[in-house]
Amino acid sequence: MRLLLDECIPKRLSREFADQEVRTVQQAGWGGLENGRLLSAAEREFDVFITVDQSLQFQRNISGYSIAVVVLEARTNDIEDLRPLMPRVRELLAELRPGQVVRVSGEAVT
Numbered sequence: 001m002r003l004l005l006d007e008c009i010p011k012r013l014s015r016e017f018a019d020q021e022v023r024t025v026q027q028a029g030w031g032g033l034e035n036g037r038l039l040s041a042a043e044r045e046f047d048v049f050i051t052v053d054q055s056l057q058f059q060r061n062i063s064g065y066s067i068a069v070v071v072l073e074a075r076t077n078d079i080e081d082l083r084p085l086m087p088r089v090r091e092l093l094a095e096l097r098p099g100q101v102v103r104v105s106g107e108a109v110t
Helices: 011-016 035-042 079-095
Strands: 002-005 021-024 048-051 068-073 101-105
Touching: 002 011, 011 021, 011 079, 035 048, 068 079, 079 101
Parallel strands: 002 021, 002 048, 048 068, 068 101
Antiparallel strands: none
């Protein structure tokens, strides 16, 4: 599984996915791209895009892309707030389908 971490996610979070191929938007050379252009570039090389951007799915019709999106819902985008969500994210990876958006919070998956 190839994962792309959004610019707003700490790079250190990639350590939570030891069994996956993980890159950040910056490492891919796509820093500063708008969501539409970013998703178009990402879908050619990645299976899942992980972000904390709560409005992404309302700005773009994700179902038209061949990449799944995981939206992390935490108090902040600090690694200490995101790390507790990672066990659930790792569980979901095998179930995700292209064009699917999944929101993961400390309480539930929607």
